[in-house]
Amino acid sequence: MSALRYLTQSQVAALGGNDPQLAFDNVVETVKLMRKGEASMPAETHVNLAAPQGKVYALPARVGGGFNATGVKWTAHRPQAQDGYPMAMAMTLLNRADNGLPVALMQSGSLTATRTAAVSALALKYASPVPPRRILLLGAGVQACAHLKMLAAQFPELEQVDCWNRTPSHLDAMLDRAGSLPWPTQKLTSIEHALAQPWDTLITCTSASQPFIGPQFIQPGRMVMQTGYHEVSFEAIARADKVVVDGWGDYCNTSAKSLFQMYRADEFVKDRVAADLADLVVDNWRASPTDSVYFSSFGLNVFDIALAARVAQEAERQDVGTALPLEFALP
Known part of the structure; x- marks a missing residue:
């Protein structure tokens, strides 16, 4: 049985997700990977919310190299929300790029x-x-x-x-x-x-x-x-x-x-x-x-996936986050 690591916003921050120097280094490396064809960012798509002017965007990307990640940032834009929660709420789901296995799910607005x-x-x-x-x-x-x-x-x-x-x-x-x-x-x-x-x-x-x-x-x-x-x-x-x-x-x-x-x-x-x-x-x-x-x-959003991949790798090294079990029916 495999597991998906869930990370909260505070855990993402504690793992260096908001570190400006680490983010800068990740962006530079991802730009180089994009030039070599080892990182890509397909077109985004969205669905409308029932709330006025509300939309939810799916932004996929793949980043190779040491990131070895493919993922999607799922962001809800809630301009008319009056519930005390942020107007934009983002989650990022990551899979390994080499074999597709699920890796992590994290709150990613700060990323x-x-x-x-x-x-x-x-x-x-x-x-x-x-x-x-x-x-x-x-x-x-x-x-x-x-x-x-x-x-x-x-x-x-x-x-x-x-x-x-x-x-x-x-x-x-x-x-x-x-x-x-x-x-x-x-x-x-x-x-x-x-x-x-x-x-x-x-x-x-x-x-x-x-x-x-x-x-x-x-x-x-x-x-x-x-x-x-x-x-x-x-x-x-x-x-x-x-x-x-x-x-x-x-x-x-x-x-x-x-x-x-x-x-x-x-x-x-x-x-x-x-x-x-x-x-x-x-x-x-x-x-x-x-x-x-x-x-x-x-x-x-290709940079979001790069930063999220680095945070997920650090979470695995430090064993931080909540393990959500994944069950697969094997033949």
Whole structure:
């Protein structure tokens, strides 16, 4: 009789699931595997919930190498939920890639935020036109918290990080949870004041459905990193000297991200993409110091499977988690 290891959110965290350096290393290794054809990410699918605007997404992927995992992230988006639980709830199911045996089932919402921040770190290290010194971080939700943690771990030499959120109390809570940071932070209450600061890198982690980053903010030596929904206008993207993406796939036909909305409006062509993650990691593509760079992070679930596989392997080594028995009728 085989068993499936179940891991809670706190166990995933204790096993290093939210570690920004480990996540960064996993992302880099997965990018290399993708270039070699040893990692893949088929198109996602979804079903509607009975609740208004609610959907559940199935996001499969396979990652070879030392990860040896195939799996699916199953995420329920519950925008109208009033039950006290998160609006997004994610579970990841893993099987071995070499023989298909079930391995683990884990709560994985924090893994998504951690891998997204790790991808941003990769882009910031390799696609930024100049070494980042002053960051403007917009948002105070799960993604913004993960990015703040990532910046502290990967860029302790920054001069300052300015932060803004539409709800100031949420911003206060994020900075309180962050604890001691290696650089000064400034809390800004006005988005106009925030954008007027002398930043070289802008990271958007909001749920805005209408753009508020216009072309005037695209300037030489600056990088605009979009991890949120629709913060950046088409005109701003068009003005950027270099457009960099984590990847380009079938999701360009459905994603609500600014870049893909622009593509579907016939105002952006794929050939304008200067680089993706593989170009940065494998081919050493770099921006010029005078470039203005726009980075669009769709969020590749192949990285979720890589991080989950590493956590599952650590759980097995430490014998952490609840063993759920699996019974199979053998001939």
